[in-house]
Amino acid sequence: MKGLAPRRLSLKKFLRTYSGLLIPVILIIGLDQLTKLLVETNLAYGEVWAPWPWLLQYARIIHWTNTGVAFGLFQGVGWVFSIFAIGISIAILYYFPKIAREDWAIRVALVLEMAGALGNMIDRLRIKGAVLDFISVGNFPVFNVADSCITVGVVFLALGILIQDQREKNKQVAASASNGESSSKGSGQV
Numbered sequence: 001m002k003g004l005a006p007r008r009l010s011l012k013k014f015l016r017t018y019s020g021l022l023i024p025v026i027l028i029i030g031l032d033q034l035t036k037l038l039v040e041t042n043l044a045y046g047e048v049w050a051p052w053p054w055l056l057q058y059a060r061i062i063h064w065t066n067t068g069v070a071f072g073l074f075q076g077v078g079w080v081f082s083i084f085a086i087g088i089s090i091a092i093l094y095y096f097p098k099i100a101r102e103d104w105a106i107r108v109a110l111v112l113e114m115a116g117a118l119g120n121m122i123d124r125l126r127i128k129g130a131v132l133d134f135i136s137v138g139n140f141p142v143f144n145v146a147d148s149c150i151t152v153g154v155v156f157l158a159l160g161i162l163i164q165d166q167r168e169k170n171k172q173v174a175a176s177a178s179n180g181e182s183s184s185k186g187s188g189q190v
Contacts, residue, residue, distance in 0.1 A: 028115035032145040085117035105160030112153030119146030
């Protein structure tokens with residue numbers, strides 16, 4: 001009957017498995033929420049702040065909300081993305097331990113995606129389906145730390161896939177080269 005006992009995940013194994021995911025996710029969500037709190041506390045809705053007047057045309061802080069997703073896309077369906085954020089987070093929790101440590105870019109991508117999704121989901125729950133945005137650069141849509149994480153996470157994911165592809169090609173070349181050497185040695189060729 002001993003073999004039928006359910007596997008238990010010890011706290012030590014859990015921490016070893018998930019600390020590389022959860023610690024940075026919690027820190028990034030903390031930064032995201034802190035920056036949003038600073039904006040809410042210090043700026044009225046719609047108010048703009050730039051520390052130097054010459055900077056205003058390039059970058060500024062503005063108290064703004066968004067009912068869509070990153071960079072103002074898909075307005076009014078934020079609740080769908082809250083459900084999506086939960087699903088993404090569950091999938092990341094499942095797959096993160098299966099990703100080799102050498103695939104660091106993919107691991108970083110998952111950290112950033114989870115932090116961004118949950119950071120904005122917290123806003124949607126807190127601000128009646130909206131997300132607080134405050135970073136305004138040029139004519140680009142207003143965004144926040146969580147949006148930035150999602151965007152940079154996509155870049156890291158693409159980088160990770162490219163690295164994996166290159167690593168696989170290198171293994172195939174090495175395998176072909178070693179097969180070529182062993183067949184030439186076996187045939188007596190020099």
